[in-house]
Amino acid sequence: MSRALKDFKILLVREGQSGDKDKKWQLRLDAGEVKDGKKRIYLQVNSQASNESLQKWVKKNTSHANLAFGDINVDESEDKIPDAFDEFWQGIEKQVKGNLG
Template sequence: MSRALKDFKNLMVREGQISKLWKTHSPGTRIAPTKSGNKDNKWQLRLDAGEVKGGKKRIYLQVNSQASNQSLQKWLKKNTSHANLAFGDIDINEPDDKISGAFDNFWQCVEKQAKDNLG
C-alpha cells in the first residue's frame, strides 16, 4: 500500500501539482490530478477540496474507482470512490517559498492516516 501513496506523492511533485492545493477551489471539487485520459488509473488517488475555515483549507485524499492497487481496491469495496481515505489542512496564506515544506508536512499527516485506514 505504501507504494501507491509514494507514487502519488512523486507524481504530485514531478508533474508540478503541489501549488494547486493553494489555489481557490469550491468544496467538493477535484484539486489534483485533473480528470483526463488515464490519469485516474495511473495516479490511483486524488485530492479534493474541502471548506476553508479560519484560513485553513481542508483537503481530502480519495481513492479513484480505477485504482489497481489491491489494498485500494479492497478499501473501495467497503467504501466508495467518494469516501475520504484521509484528510489534512493547509494554511491558505502560506508564503510561496514555504509551500514545498508545507506540502511535505501535509503529506506526512495524510499518508499516516491513509495507512491506518487501510490497515
C-alpha cells in the same frame, strides 16, 4: 499500499493533478472548504485503482469516501509552501497507514 501512495506523490509533483489519469494515479486530491484560513484537502481512491488494498477500500467505502485529509494554510508565504506540503503529506501518510492497515 505504501508504493501506490509514493507513486501518487511523485506523479502529483511531476505532472500536477489534471486530465484522465485515474487508473495510473489510483488516488486523487479533492479540495474542500476553507475554514479559519485553512483549506481542507481530502485524499480519495479512484474507482479504477488497481492496488489490492485500494480496491478493498473502494468496495467497502466507495470512491467518494475520504481515505485521509489534511489542512493547508491558504495564506502561507511562498517560501514556506514546501515545508507546509511536507507536513501535510506526513499527516496523510499516517492516516492512510491507519485506515488501510
